[in-house]
Amino acid sequence: MSPRSISLHNTLSRKVEPVEPLEPGVVTLYTCGPTVYNFAHIGNLRTFLFQDLMKRTFLAAGYQVRHCMNITDVEDKIIRDSQKGLDPAADNAARHAAMKELTDRYTKFFLDDTAALRIVEPTYIPRATAYIPQMIALVKALEERGLAYPREGSVYYRIAGLPHYGCLARLDRDGMKAGVSVDADEYERDSAQDFVLWKAARPGEPYWESPWGPGRPGWHIECSAMGIELLGERVDIHSGGVDLVFPHHENEIAQSEGCLGHQWVSTWVHGEFLLVEGEKMSKSLGNFFTLRDLMAKGVDPSTFRFTIQSNHYRKVLNFSFEGLKASENALRRIRQFRKRMEGDGSAAGEGAWKASVDPMARVEAAREAFWAAMADDLNTPEALAALFTLITDINAQDDRVALTPGERGAVLAFLDETDAIFACWPHEEEDALGAEVEALIERRRAAKAAKNWPEADAVRDRLKEMGIILEDRKDGTVGWRKA
């Protein structure tokens, strides 16, 4: 079966257009990864989640996805932080070791976070420092084509040499100077808009040897070098946060296309930022959160994931704790519906609705609506609406006439299909109850059997204080859930 067609908003055209992979059925995807000198904050994570959602959508639609996400492990802030306590006389090897120690640590934290959020691991997770030779080769190639020039040990890209420079960000090259504060001391460049490909080492910085002397890569060159190396000379999709449109992605285009001589990426996709309680997230406002911060407050990673996915990726998301609470409740509804479908349907009804509500037809309608929404630029709010509509319909039907095992299976299959993308409603393993809780539940069962209501209620209240909410089922069994 050929994969479903998926459309995405392409920043190049500013239009939603179908993604047509160069190789049918196989999507090549490059996503800008983290700079590892700190914990990822929830804003960063929103972008990684949107990218995962996009990837999972292609996978669920029947494509193979070759996904490359870089780890930026050499950069100004990394150098600043990692070299702090070093002896000024430290040699280059010691400086590299200090940098690696820092980036290894935060890379691990990052991968822990993405695993907690059920982000599918990329096919390739290259570290910039492992591709220095490729970057140098790319800079040399640009130099040979007259698109780069050395200055005092650094190498700059000559944007005047690339006619379509600015095509992504839609910059008016003549108007670019206006209003932009130009660093007066960057005197060595031919033009203020030229950007650095290779930076000459300054005293106290780790460096690599290069044809231009000791130095290190500029900000944008790694993505071009690693993207071309691992995914090839033409890439279907490249994504990141909106702030990367300019200069990062614009400059990646300049580097890659200047070197390759043809279009590099077909579709550029950018995710919006998030605000926290209506304000830009900042440490000084006290609204700066990492996933760890949320988990310390008792927030389940899947609740955060659901919150992010409840909004469209190209809209500013106002993150709030009230919103998190709403997500938690909505998720509970989905999970309990799932549990209900996993049951045997022992609550039978009169059959009054059976003729008018065909569960199989409802599932099929939901599937169509779900996919139409997802295929239309990942419209997750609409896709979720299709799911919730189905839940309401099936719940109502199951109340009247228990669904057959086959119908339950069809519903569960649809839940699995949607969870392959949303990754939020798995069959959770219920934690084992402590002996004390088990004993209390038994005590209440006995009190209830004896119709000793005050005792039964007292025990139930006590369990509630312990975070366990009881649910008396129709068949006489007692279920429970965490508050």
Next chain:
RNA sequence: GGCGCCGUAGCCAAGUGGUAAGGCCGCAGACUGCAAAUCUGCCAUUCGACGGUUCGAUUCCGCCCGGCGCCUCCA
């Protein structure tokens, strides 16, 4: 100054030139010993304001108000 985005019910959030999806909260009822869960019903004559185009606009155009982003630190 240049380019661009957003403003839909208490909160979150889709959407369309033809009369407002979905979620959360809330209210009423069914069920329950009482709850919980579940189900049913209710919850925007209205889509920031004002004009215009149109048979008809939340949806197109203009203008205004409000919030925001980018213009080489940045998811």
